[in-house]
Amino acid sequence: MIVLSPELDDLDLRLLEALQRNARATFADLGAVVGLRAPAVHERVKRLEQRGHIRSYGARVDARRLGYALTAFVSCYTSPDCDYDAFMQRLGAIPEVCEVHSVAGEESYLCKVVTRSTQHLDDLLARLKAMPGMARTRTTIVLSTPFERDGIAFS
Numbered sequence: 454m455i456v457l458s459p460e461l462d463d464l465d466l467r468l469l470e471a472l473q474r475n476a477r478a479t480f481a482d483l484g485a486v487v488g489l490r491a492p493a494v495h496e497r498v499k500r501l502e503q504r505g506h507i508r509s510y511g512a513r514v515d516a517r518r519l520g521y522a523l524t525a526f527v528s529c530y531t532s533p534d535c536d537y538d539a540f541m542q543r544l545g546a547i548p549e550v551c552e553v554h555s556v557a558g559e560e561s562y563l564c565k566v567v568t569r570s571t572q573h574l575d576d577l578l579a580r581l582k583a584m585p586g587m588a589r590t591r592t593t594i595v596l597s598t599p600f601e602r603d604g605i606a607f608s
Contacts, residue, residue, distance in 0.1 A: 466607045473604030476510045521567040524595040528560035535586030
């Protein structure tokens with residue numbers, strides 16, 4: 454195992470890996486993985502939460518099964534007069550936008566979006582292009598995702 458932070462030891466990393474695989478695992482289940490009793494696991498998990506190593510817990514839903522069959526990456530090129538705080542608030546308010554990354558290069562942001570169809574994507578792109586501060590977009594449609602990692606691999 455690699456050490457990512459001086460405040461994390463091997464047991465913490467193993468707990469984080471186990472929680473990424475199954476956030477609904479009981480403290481007893483986690484204890485079986487790392488060789489600790491449930492109360493000790495509870496204390497470690499609580500400490501990981503308090504220190505910000507665990508941001509939240511949630512369900513990973515299948516966008517396709519929910520009718521969002523199309524995933525795309527949209528590069529957002531901003532205008533020189535862009536109000537970045539307001540721009541980010543508007544992007545965050547769009548339900549189809551799953552992720553926004555500030556990036557180096559010509560574009561300012563890279564967004565991961567999910568839509569029901571190409572028509573839905575076209576409608577979304579029209580809304581994005583109409584946003585104040587947006588100069589233009591470039592879109593890459595995902596054909597398939599042969600590999601996707603949920604979480605961080607520590608080893």
